[in-house]
Amino acid sequence: MNINKIAIIGLGLIGGSFALALKQSGFRGEITGIGRSEENLLRAREKKMIDSFSTDHADGVQNADLVILSSPIGQFEDIVNNMKNNLKTGAIVTDVGSVKTSIVKKLDAIMPEGVSFVGAHPIAGKECSGIDASTADLFRNAKCIITPSSRSADHAIDEVIRIWESAGAVILHMSPEEHDMIFAAVSHLPHVIAYATVNTIMEVNPNILHFGGTGLKDTSRIALSPADLWRDICAFNKDDVLQVLKKFSSSISHMIDLVDTSDWSGLEKEFKRAQEARKLIASD
């Protein structure tokens, strides 16, 4: 299959970087940007990230061979409902959402006949957002999780893999359910924790946050992430997020017990266990 036109819905950090990566990889077809802000789209065209644009979803996706949803996940269903009658037969729809099970279920159910949806989640991001933070190498060596469903056509899965590989990503396959439990733990949990950490410090004393060293800066950096985006991720992955948050709450209660009973060797053992595990992930 030849991909001649790609429509990117939502030109923020991820959508913008995807456009830049496509251009850099030598993609010669048309890249259309679709978004609400004409100013943003004009800037993207000026920067030659995109070739054309539209503020109307249904209009923008016409003749697109591949449509990538990179707006906040809370908008996916409405966007697909708005545009689906204008998708051409054989079109492939994919996304970059941080949650998969509920998204795949919702979007599979509303995709028109002859259009295939393939869920994807590139593991890339920064605490800064917006088109101006975009870079062509954001996905270079980043993992991209592909979560096809039984309704995803094989050729569509292959194309989505190919396009992410051309952007420099390393492809991993998972079921949507497996993806959501893993990312509830390694991504959604740390975000909720970072927000709760900052709020706790502010409750102790609203004027002390700046006393923190690099440790606090590092642990709280993701509390700069957009609140509405992470609200939606928690909502769309509610059951898994709830489960890992409860596990974490038990771990904190255990730490409190150890401190309260002055069980210092028990506390050291917990710290040591975490330290050893943390050493397993790539050097910093």
Added chain:
Amino acid sequence: MNINKIAIIGLGLIGGSFALALKQSGFRGEITGIGRSEENLLRAREKKMIDSFSTDHADGVQNADLVILSSPIGQFEDIVNNMKNNLKTGAIVTDVGSVKTSIVKKLDAIMPEGVSFVGAHPIAGKECSGIDASTADLFRNAKCIITPSSRSADHAIDEVIRIWESAGAVILHMSPEEHDMIFAAVSHLPHVIAYATVNTIMEVNPNILHFGGTGLKDTSRIALSPADLWRDICAFNKDDVLQVLKKFSSSISHMIDLVDTSDWSGLEKEFKRAQEARKLIASD
């Protein structure tokens, strides 16, 4: 007062960097390193961080005008008991410990007549430790909290301030109690949280830690910190650590309630509050 000889007890990251900073600031006196590992001390002398060394505390502090305790805080009391009879009259003892109230109380009680103790805490560090991680600019523009007690002589306070300023630090004054509550919140809490985060993820699935992106890497980096060091910090600042851990536990319980009851606007409000607060601390 003229400082001609400085004894640094414990040549790790902080002690080593302090020696390098003194040399770079033009200090012409003698710097003696005191530690348990002769190999470490020999390497320090080879690198010209120190001029002389001893593996014996009582021996090393002879004739020292300033003695700085930069070994783990759990060892301070024994070290001072071992060396105190060899301290010269007029000597100044200071430390770099992350906890102040209990340290100041313990050390003030055992300091010999004519020797002044001035508690200090430079806010610098990395997750890596050891003499080889030392750099002359570790304290450049870093805050250094000075927590004198009623028993600290004025001239001793002035000298400790002067020496840290010469190392590039910015001096702040606090009571030991004020210091400990603030750092329980901005430093000790984030460390316990980082350890608990890693342990929770390992409990969900011991093979998923590497799926985390830069967010998880940032939030868990301080879980690489030495377990015995942080055990001691929790032990020496037990009451404050317990208090902030309980506040944090309530904040997590509140997050769990909001997710459990699908109160998404309430959750967004909590996230937003943290995001706004985090923006207040210096750019990353």
